[in-house]
Amino acid sequence: MLAWIDGRPAEQLPLTDRGLAYGDGLFETIAVRATRMPLLERHLARLAQGAQRLALPLDLESLRAELEAFADQLGDGVAKLIVTRGDGLRGYAPPPAARCRRILTGNPPAAYPAAHRERGVRLFPCATRLAEQPLLAGLKHLNRLEQVLARGEWQDPAFAEGLMRDTAGRVVEGVFSNLFLVREGVLLTPALKRCGVAGTMRAEILARAAQTGIATQVRDIDHSELLVADEVFLCNSQYGIWPVVALEERRWAVGETTRKLQGLIDDLLGNSP
Structure with missing residues (x-):
């Protein structure tokens, strides 16, 4: 399985991540066909809306470039993007200077009959x-x-x-x-x-x-x-x-x-x- 965290190959996530603690974030499951993402614009538009409503400081242009680089490596398959609010202390209150964490995993194409x-x-x-x-x-x-x-x-x-x-x-x-x-x-x-x-x-x-x-x-x-x-x-x-x-x-x-x-x-x- 191909895995990146914040744009770099990684397989470990800090225990302080608010996505793990509270489900504080968003995700997208993106089809990749010969390095293409046919619905990329729609995925980014939904992320933008979600980030606005959850007040997540998300840089969509940087994220687009990251997704394209990831798709180039994956080739064909399913790219799952998870965006969390990043690390935080105990308690529900969002940290005042949140830094989003981006988690990308790549798997083979979904196999359906x-x-x-x-x-x-x-x-x-x-x-x-x-x-x-x-x-x-x-x-x-x-x-x-x-x-x-x-x-x-x-x-x-x-x-x-x-x-x-x-x-x-x-x-x-x-x-x-x-x-x-x-x-x-x-x-x-x-x-x-x-x-x-x-x-x-x-x-x-x-x-x-x-x-x-x-x-x-x-x-x-x-x-x-x-x-x-x-x-x-x-x-x-x-x-x-x-x-x-x-x-x-x-x-x-x-x-x-x-x-x-x-x-x-x-x-x-x-x-x-």
């Missing part, structure tokens, strides 16, 4: 609910305990992903994916004003849909609306798009809009059809 993108996946109905916290909604912050609990709910490999809802029962996302529906020709995805992660691939799909004339809506979606959707699919920055073909007793066919967007995203990521 080709059948997931070709024939679609089944969703597990997670009982774990996402708590509402508008101050953190949309951010990919370091506290992922809700996702850890949700992913622990099933072991059956027949389920590739789990559906997560908020405390009011609205559908929000997958455990590690964003969710889209198609209803009467309109592409829908849940608004993430209360909870959830605003994925980079989600942003890319919304942009591609607009460019190709597909009507889109970003809004609250009730569970009952999911069940009457014409098409359902999941997305993330590593695998692109997976059609959803089942949730409990509900079944869906892989639809035309899903396939159209899937082709565009596969071209972007260099995925083989």
